[in-house]
Structure formats: structure tokens, C-alpha cells
Amino acid sequence: MSLQDPAGDLETADEASAVVERDPDELAELLGDAVIGREEHVNAPGFVIRSDAVQDVLSTLKEEAGYDHLSVVTAQEYENRYESIYHLKKYADPTQEVSVVVPADKQNPVSESAEPVFRTADWHEREAYDLVGIEYDDHPDLRRILLPETWQGHPLSMDYDKDQPQVVSLREHANPLQADHREDESDTMFINIGPHHPATHGVLHLKTTLDGEQVADVESDIGYLHRSEEQMAQSGTYRHQIMPYPDRWDYISAGLLNEYAYARAAEDLADIEVPEYAQIIRTMGAELCRIAAHMLAVATFALDINGDFTATFMYAINDREQAQSILEDLTGQRMMFNYFRLGGVVWDLPEPRAEFFEKTRDFLDQLPGSVEEYHDLLTANEILQMRTIDTGILPPEVAKNYGATGPVARGSGVDYDLRRDDPYGYYDELDWDVITEDGCDNYSRLLVRLQEVEESAKIIEQCVDLLEDWPEDDRTIQSNVPRTLKPEDDKEIYRAVEGAKGELGIYIRADGTDKPARFKIRSPCFSNLQTLPEMANGEYVPDMVAALGSLDIVLGEVDR
Amino acid sequence: MAVGLLDAAPAQLFPEQVTNALGLPGVVGEFVGALIAAFLVGNVMLAFTGVAGPWAKRKITAAFTDRIAVDRIGPFGLLIIPAAAVQLLAKELIIPEGADRPSYDLAPLVLPASAMLGFAVIPMGQLGPVNLQLADPEVGFALTFAFASIASVSLVMAGYASNNKYSLLGGLRAVAQNLAYEIPLIVTAMSVVVFTGSLRTSEIVAAQQEALFTVAGVTIPSWFAIVNPFAFGLFLVANLAEIGRNPFDIPEAPTEIVAGYQTEYSSAYFVLFYLGEFLHIFLGGAILAMAFLGGASGPGPASIGFVWFVVKVWAFFLFTQWCRSALPRVRIDQLIEIGWKGMLVLSFANLILTAVLVGVIAS
Numbered sequence: 001m002s003l004q005d006p007a008g009d010l011e012t013a014d015e016a017s018a019v020v021e022r023d024p025d026e027l028a029e030l031l032g033d034a035v036i037g038r039e040e041h042v043n044a045p046g047f048v049i050r051s052d053a054v055q056d057v058l059s060t061l062k063e064e065a066g067y068d069h070l071s072v073v074t075a076q077e078y079e080n081r082y083e084s085i086y087h088l089k090k091y092a093d094p095t096q097e098v099s100v101v102v103p104a105d106k107q108n109p110v111s112e113s114a115e116p117v118f119r120t121a122d123w124h125e126r127e128a129y130d131l132v133g134i135e136y137d138d139h140p141d142l143r144r145i146l147l148p149e150t151w152q153g154h155p156l157s158m159d160y161d162k163d164q165p166q167v168v169s170l171r172e173h174a175n176p177l178q179a180d181h182r183e184d185e186s187d188t189m190f191i192n193i194g195p196h197h198p199a200t201h202g203v204l205h206l207k208t209t210l211d212g213e214q215v216a217d218v219e220s221d222i223g224y225l226h227r228s229e230e231q232m233a234q235s236g237t238y239r240h241q242i243m244p245y246p247d248r249w250d251y252i253s254a255g256l257l258n259e260y261a262y263a264r265a266a267e268d269l270a271d272i273e274v275p276e277y278a279q280i281i282r283t284m285g286a287e288l289c290r291i292a293a294h295m296l297a298v299a300t301f302a303l304d305i306n307g308d309f310t311a312t313f314m315y316a317i318n319d320r321e322q323a324q325s326i327l328e329d330l331t332g333q334r335m336m337f338n339y340f341r342l343g344g345v346v347w348d349l350p351e352p353r354a355e356f357f358e359k360t361r362d363f364l365d366q367l368p369g370s371v372e373e374y375h376d377l378l379t380a381n382e383i384l385q386m387r388t389i390d391t392g393i394l395p396p397e398v399a400k401n402y403g404a405t406g407p408v409a410r411g412s413g414v415d416y417d418l419r420r421d422d423p424y425g426y427y428d429e430l431d432w433d434v435i436t437e438d439g440c441d442n443y444s445r446l447l448v449r450l451q452e453v454e455e456s457a458k459i460i461e462q463c464v465d466l467l468e469d470w471p472e473d474d475r476t477i478q479s480n481v482p483r484t485l486k487p488e489d490d491k492e493i494y495r496a497v498e499g500a501k502g503e504l505g506i507y508i509r510a511d512g513t514d515k516p517a518r519f520k521i522r523s524p525c526f527s528n529l530q531t532l533p534e535m536a537n538g539e540y541v542p543d544m545v546a547a548l549g550s551l552d553i554v555l556g557e558v559d560r
Numbered sequence: 561m562a563v564g565l566l567d568a569a570p571a572q573l574f575p576e577q578v579t580n581a582l583g584l585p586g587v588v589g590e591f592v593g594a595l596i597a598a599f600l601v602g603n604v605m606l607a608f609t610g611v612a613g614p615w616a617k618r619k620i621t622a623a624f625t626d627r628i629a630v631d632r633i634g635p636f637g638l639l640i641i642p643a644a645a646v647q648l649l650a651k652e653l654i655i656p657e658g659a660d661r662p663s664y665d666l667a668p669l670v671l672p673a674s675a676m677l678g679f680a681v682i683p684m685g686q687l688g689p690v691n692l693q694l695a696d697p698e699v700g701f702a703l704t705f706a707f708a709s710i711a712s713v714s715l716v717m718a719g720y721a722s723n724n725k726y727s728l729l730g731g732l733r734a735v736a737q738n739l740a741y742e743i744p745l746i747v748t749a750m751s752v753v754v755f756t757g758s759l760r761t762s763e764i765v766a767a768q769q770e771a772l773f774t775v776a777g778v779t780i781p782s783w784f785a786i787v788n789p790f791a792f793g794l795f796l797v798a799n800l801a802e803i804g805r806n807p808f809d810i811p812e813a814p815t816e817i818v819a820g821y822q823t824e825y826s827s828a829y830f831v832l833f834y835l836g837e838f839l840h841i842f843l844g845g846a847i848l849a850m851a852f853l854g855g856a857s858g859p860g861p862a863s864i865g866f867v868w869f870v871v872k873v874w875a876f877f878l879f880t881q882w883c884r885s886a887l888p889r890v891r892i893d894q895l896i897e898i899g900w901k902g903m904l905v906l907s908f909a910n911l912i913l914t915a916v917l918v919g920v921i922a923s
Contacts, residue, residue, distance in 0.1 A: 189725060191725045191726070197818060198814050198815045198818065199815045199816060213729065213733075213892060213893075302888075303815055304815050305888045305889065306806070306887065306888045306889060307806060307809055307813065307814055307815055307884070307889050308814050308815070309621050309625075309881075309884050309885055310884075310885060310886075311624045311625045311885040311886060313625075314625035314626055314627060315625070315626070318626060377886065378888075381887070381888060383807050383887060383888045383889075383890055384888040386890065386891075386894055387888055387889075387890065387891060387894075540891055540892065540893060541729075541816055541817065542813070542816045542889070542891045542892070543891065545815055545816050
């Protein structure tokens with residue numbers, strides 16, 4: 001977008017050109033001789049490029065072809081090479097995707113960093129370096145991100161010996177909390193917020209530099225909850241052994257949304273059809289999860305702003321509990337649902353169905369009243385408005401640069417929701433709206449969540465109506481899926497769904513066996529958390545806490 | 561309505577009554593009597609906090625948040641009080657490396673002590689023939705504020721001596737907050753003095769006993785809260801800030817700076833801080849009752865005045881807990897802005913207004 005040119009029509013023209021879809025040949029022509037090969041991924045065309053032309057290629061794609069969203073960087077090792085894949089999309093139309101494949105030398109895996117083009121690449125490349133071992137030239141700060149600084153080896157690389165104990169001498173084992181940050185001439189104070197702190201919503205460590213009470217600099221230190229989820233998924237079979245893991249990423253009741261991400265990716269990879277009836281159940285369950293997750297987000301945000309003992313927290317937890325109870329009836333579990341199966345769901349709605357529908361409707365009926373109450377207690381409160389309006393500002397351009405998605409992006413006016421823009425499940429058959437707010441502040445993000453709860457309720461209501469009238473002889477909950485799934489060798493796919501926190505994507509590379517050769521999770525919280533310094537620098541400590549709360553991160557998903 | 565009955569209150573203060581009742585002779589007798597009286601009053605206040613901290617606060621918060629809270633040990637869970645006492649005192653007292661002693665050890669003593677001192681001059685009304693007021697000096701009203709504001713010294717001591725950055729931030733916030741609110745608080749309180757023309761606490765209470773007007777047979781007393789609701793509102797807000805409760809619980813701000821000045825305190829020291837905070841809430845309530853709600857006056861004979869006093873003090877406690885459950889916390893810079901730019905100006909306006917009114921009425 002041309003910021004210098006005030007002429008509005010020029011901007012709209014630019015925007016229009018961003019949405020124009022170009023076929024792969026046109027793109028190849030645009031990229032010129034940087035392209036050394038072509039690949040075909042299930043979701044997008046892939047361009048193999050020279051490892052020293054990453055910045056050129058990505059900035060061309062960003063500036064001239066409108067691919068302004070770097071979803072994720074996937075790194076992996078082959079027998080003869082390393083490879084980084086940049087999955088690009090357009091915020092305006094996420095169905096237009098392109099994969100930029102950057103091979104790197106097996107002996108000396110170095111590739112150019114994309115950080116100067118997309119800020120979000122910073123953390124993604126650090127993760128790639130940490131877990132796979134590719135080094136990125138021109139990266140501003142290439143350090144380990146999930147594993148401790150002293151870790152030896154790169155766990156997802158081929159020659160990694162997992163049986164070798166990590167021997168680290170006490171001296172080497174840097175204690176991040178021990179460093180003496182006193183400087184003689186400095187007016188600032190270094191303070192560790194976390195890993196155990198009431199405001200970090202889990203085990204997040206914020207290395208904060210304070211100037212008085214103002215945040216001069218903040219750096220997130222993550223990885224305390226890293227559980228090798230990708231590695232575990234890679235050692236499970238597609239058919240049954242992977243589905244339980246997604247529940248454990250965004251574990252605060254967004255389980256079905258996560259399962260949806262895996263189901264969508266794996267079903268598209270193996271060409272599995274899902275019966276319509278099962279899709280409606282999935283959609284309903286997923287939206288119930290979204291309500292539960294947003295309720296917790298509102299609850300903890302109230303904790304951050306009001307302090308403990310706030311009534312809002314308990315009210316929201318109470319509403320979440322009702323959603324949880326319906327989900328328990330549906331899936332048999334409160335949080336670790338494991339309810340989706342490839343090709344459908346594991347079982348039908350609970351009997352007696354009428355009772356289940358009644359319970360769900362009761363919940364939906366009282367929900368507008370509850371939301372009204374949150375508006376009374378939170379958004380209409382002058383003190384809360386004083387605290388949240390115009391604090392934690394995240395301008396839309398910055399949000400896009402960091403790959404922010406979900407309520408965080410929508411609170412900055414970025415109209416991006418995969419349920420509508422890249423439809424899956426039953427969403428495109430239903431009547432609902434995408435919520436955006438233009439405030440770009442903590443308040444907007446709160447508003448977005450509260451309104452999305454109501455939109456989710458609309459979706460659930462329509463699903464309940466459909467399910468109630470569904471003919472009894474047509475209730476197929478699973479399609480026919482082979483007992484052992486073996487997608488073709490070298491088939492690659494990246495598919496995302498709209499999780500509770502944003503774009504939750506999964507990249508799978510099949511190698512002809514019944515287990516994925518590479519399973520990469522694109523966590524929305526991971527990208528969203530990266531924006532924290534943008535929001536917090538220069539603000540007061542309480543506003544940083546509020547900004548962190550409004551990002552609504554779940555460390556289980558950040559660290560995986 | 562038995563407004564005005566307090567006029568017949570015995571002139572003797574509690575310590576004299578104790579001395580006379582026990583027949584203690586001479587100066588030593590007076591001293592012993594005063595000690596006993598102070599001991600009794602102090603224990604009543606400590607008993608309040610004992611009930612408030614581990615039990616009433618839980619029950620009240622639970623009622624606000626649709627929960628049940630303690631109900632397993634004893635009737636209504638009341639035995640949680642001794643249980644909590646044993647639990648808290650049995651914990652290990654951890655003193656951080658580099659703590660600045662003895663101020664680290666003194667801080668938890670100064671906070672409750674300052675609040676206890678404040679009760680010395682509060683007229684708490686009669687219970688039967690007993691007049692529950694320890695002392696009634698000419699400058700009693702000013703003394704209560706002087707005692708109450710010693711609290712911030714304790715917070716600074718704790719914040720500084722803990723050798724912890726969160727504590728330091730909490731201590732600094734406490735100073736900033738107290739500066740911003742003490743002045744409006746006292747200026748507002750001065751408007752009460754303008755009304756009564758005396759700093760003697762018993763006279764401030766006595767001045768509120770006359771009937772203001774009678775509506776349909778109900779006599780409305782001339783409590784300053786009714787005479788000057790504007791000052792009452794100002795005082796209430798400033799009082800909330802003074803005792804550091806939502807929306808002004810900034811020095812502790814658990815989700816921001818862990819627990820502020822008390823981050824490093826455990827076991828008995830922590831109990832003392834907690835005690836001190838609750839005593840301060842009750843002292844705040846007592847000052848409010850004394851200055852604006854007619855002290856111990858209420859329906860019924862003057863001999864049950866203490867009951868009304870307790871009701872008013874606990875009503876204020878309930879109010880603080882209500883605020884805590886419902887209101888967001890303001891930011892420290894916003895609080896200072898409210899204090900210096902808003903409250904201070906309003907409190908001076910109130911003072912001038914009151915002075916003019918009193919002058920007009922007097923002439």
C-alpha cells in the first residue's frame with residue numbers, strides 16, 4: 001500500500017491488485033532466475049529457490065503479488081538436503097497460497113533469513129534452527145528458542161541421538177534468572193516477569209527492562225512447556241495415534257478446534273470425504289469450544305485488569321463450565337476430547353437426543369444475558385475503558401507483518417477469518433458474521449472476543465436446528481476410511497483452520513508410510529506472542545500485563 | 561427514633577470507668593486501668609480482623625461470585641479461623657538474602673500498630689453503661705489521620721528492605737498513592753471540622769445527633785453524610801485509596817507486581833501485614849462512621865450504640881469487598897492524576913463551599 005500517496009483510489013487499486021490471483025507460471029516469471037525448480041504441494045504451488053535469494057523472492061511476492069501473510073516456516077531434513085518452506089498467503093484471500101521452498105546444503109545448512117521481509121520469521125526461523133539445525137544468514141538474533149541455550153544437537157535432525165544424555169556442567173548451564181543486569185550508568189531496571197508470575201498465564205518468562213514504571217524493553221523467553229508435540233505426532237499413525245495430541249496444544253478447552261486442524265490437513269492429504277452429518281456435529285462442537293475458550297480469555301483478562309477476587313472471572317468460568325458440560329455429554333471428556341476421527345467423529349450425539357438439544361438450547365438462551373453482563377461489568381465500566389482504550393496498540397500493518405491472526409488481528413481491523421475466507425466444515429452453509437474492530441487496542445480485542453461468542457452461539461443454534469431435523473436413516477458419522485492410511489510418498493500439504501486464537505495450521509509431508517515424515521504445527525499463539533514488544537514498549541507495566549492478557553496466549557500452544 | 565439520646569452519655573471515658581470499677585488508686589491505678597481498657601478495645605478490633613480475614617472475606621467474596629466458600633469445618637465454616645491461624649503461624653518464616661534488617665522485621669509491626677493507635681481516639685459508643693472511648697484529646701480528629709498515615713511508612717520500609725524489585729515497585733507505588741490521596745482526604749475531613757468547630761472526636765459525633773428534619777414521622781439525623789453528601793463521596797473514595805483497596809489496590813496489584821511490598825513476607829510477618837491491612841480497613845470504616853455517619857448513633861437507646869458502630873464499620877468493610885469484586889484497578893499514573901488533578905481540586909472546592917455555607921448559616 002502506498003502510504004505516501006494520499007489518493008484513496010490508488011490505494012484501492014493496490015488492494016484490488018493484491019487479491020488478483022496469478023497462476024504459478026506468472027509467479028515464476030515474476031521471480032525470475034531465483035527459481036531453480038517447481039514443486040506441487042496439495043495446497044499450493046511450490047517454488048524451489050536459491051538459498052541466497054530468500055529476501056528477494058519473499059519481498060517480490062509480498063510487494064508485487066500481494067502475498068502479505070507468512071503463515072509459518074517449516075524446516076525439515078531429507079537424506080540429501082535441508083529444506084525450509086515459507087508458507088505464504090494473502091490476508092485478503094487465504095485460499096491463494098504459495099510455498100517457497102529453500103533447500104540448504106546437507107553439510108553446511110545455511111540459508112538466507114526472511115526476517116527483514118516478514119518480522120514473524122524471526123521466531124519461526126529461530127525455532128527451525130533450534131529443532132532442525134538450519135542456520136539463517138542475516139538473522140538478527142539466531143538463538144535457540146524452545147530448548148535451553150545449552151542443548152546439544154537439534155532434535156528433529158536425522159543424526160540426532162536421542163539416547164545421548166544432555167550433559168551440561170553447572171557452570172555452562174546458564175540460569176536466566178541469575179544474570180546480574182546492573183549497569184553503572186543506567187537508569188533502567190531489569191526485572192524478570194515470570195516464569196512464575198500471576199500475569200503470565202502459564203510458564204512464560206518476560207525479560208523486562210523498566211524505566212521507572214514504564215517498559216523500556218521486553219523479551220519473551222518461551223519453551224518452558226515444550227513437549228515435543230511435533231516429534232510425537234511424527235511417531236504416531238495417521239489413523240488413530242495422532243488425534244489425541246491436538247487436544248493438548250491449546251488445552252484450555254479449545255480441543256475440538258485443534259482436532260479440526262489435524263482432521264482437515266490429514267483428510268485433504270488422503271482425500272477423505274466427511275459426511276455432511278458429521279460435519280455439522282464437528283462445526284457445532286468446535287464452536288462450543290470457541291465459546292469456552294473465549295470465556296476463559298475474558299475471565300483471565302478481567303483478572304489482569306481487576307485483580308484477583310473479581311466476580312467477572314467466576315461468572316465467565318461458570319459460563320465456560322456450561323459449555324464444557326455440553327461438550328462432555330457430546331464427547332465423553334471434559335477437556336481432552338479425542339472426539340474427531342479422520343472421516344468424521346467417533347460417535348453420534350448422546351441419547352436421548354432431545355435432552356442434549358434442550359441442554360444446548362438452554363445454554364444458548366442464557367448466553368446473550370451473560371454477554372450483556374460482561375458488557376456491564378467490563379466494557380461499559382469507565383475505569384476499564386480508561387485502562388484499555390488506547391493501550392497496547394497494534395496497528396494493522398504491524399499485525400500483518402508479525403503474522404497475527406484470530407481475535408488479535410481482528411481487533412486491529414484485519415478482516416481475516418479462515419472460517420469464512422477459506423471455508424471448511426459446514427461454515428459456508430451457515431449464517432454468521434466475522435467480527436472486526438478498528439481500535440487496535442486492548443479494548444478492541446476484548447470487544448471482538450465478546451462479540452465472537454455471540455456469533456458462535458448463532459452457528460451452534462443453526463447446527464442444532466439442522467441436527468434436530470436430520471433424517472434418522474442418514475446419520476452417517478464416519479465415512480469409510482482404510483484401517484491403515486498411507487498417503488503417497490512426497491505428498492505435502494499445509495492446511496489451517498480458525499482456532500480459538502487464530503490460524504492453527506498443520507503441515508504434513510507423507511513418505512508413503514503410515515506415519516508422517518514431517519508434522520509441523522503453526523501455532524497462532526506463537527505468532528501472536530511475538531507482537532508483545534510492539535504493544536508493550538513505552539507503556540506502563542499494568543498495560544503490558546493487559547496487552548499480554550488481551551493476546552490470550554496458551555503456553556501449551558506457544559511451546560508445543 | 562432515639563436521636564439525641566447520646567446527649568445523656570456518661571462523661572467518663574472507658575479507662576476511667578475501668579479504674580473506678582476496679583477501685584484502683586492513684587496515678588498507677590489510672591495507668592493500669594488505661595492499659596486494661598486499651599487491651600480490651602484492641603482485642604475487640606483484633607477479633608474483628610480475625611473474623612474478617614480468614615472467614616468473612618471468603619464468605620463475602622463467595623457471595624459476590626456465586627460460590628459457597630468455606631463450609632466444612634464448624635458451623636458455617638467458622639472453625640476455619642483457628643485453622644487458618646495455626647496454618648499461617650506454622651509456616652516457615654523465610655527472610656530473603658540481603659534483606660535490610662531490622663527494617664525488614666519492623667515493617668510488619670508498624671502497619672498494624674499504626675492502625676491500632678488510630679482506634680485510641682475513636683468514640684465507639686456505649687455498650688450498656690460502658691462508654692467505649694479510650695481518649696478524647698482536643699486534637700483527636702487530627703490524631704486519627706496522623707496515626708493512619710504512618711501506615712505508608714511501613715509499606716516503604718517493607719518495599720525497600722525486602723531486596724526485591726517487585727517489593728520496591730510496590731513500596732514506591734504506595735508512597736505515590738498516599739501522597740496523592742492523603743491531602744484530599746484530610747482537606748475533606750477539614751470540612752467536617754468547619755461544621756463542628758472542634759477537633760475533639762466526641763464533639764464531632766455529638767454535632768451529628770440533632771434532627772435535621774422529619775419526613776412522615778421519620779426523623780432524619782444531621783449526619784454529615786446527609787448534610788454534605790458531596791464531602792461524603794469524596795471522603796469515601798479517598799478512604800478507599802488510603803486503605804489500598806480496589807480500584808486503588810495498586811501497591812499490591814497481584815497480577816502486575818506479584819504482591820507488591822509484601823512479596824517477600826511469609827508466616828507470622830505475612831499475618832501481621834494482613835492483620836494490619838484489615839485493621840486499616842476497619843479504622844477507615846471507623847473514621848468514616850465517626851466523621852460522616854453519626855458515630856455510634858442509631859435507633860434504640862444509647863446503651864446499644866456500640867452495636868450501631870460495629871454495624872457501620874462492617875458495612876464499610878462490605879463496601880470495600882464489593883468494590884474488590886466489581887471494579888477494575890486504575891493505573892498508577894491515572895491514580896495520581898485523579899488524586900492531584902481531580903480529588904484535590906474538588907476537596908478544596910468542598911471546603912470553601914462548606915465554609916461559605918457555615919458562615920451564611922451562622923450570620
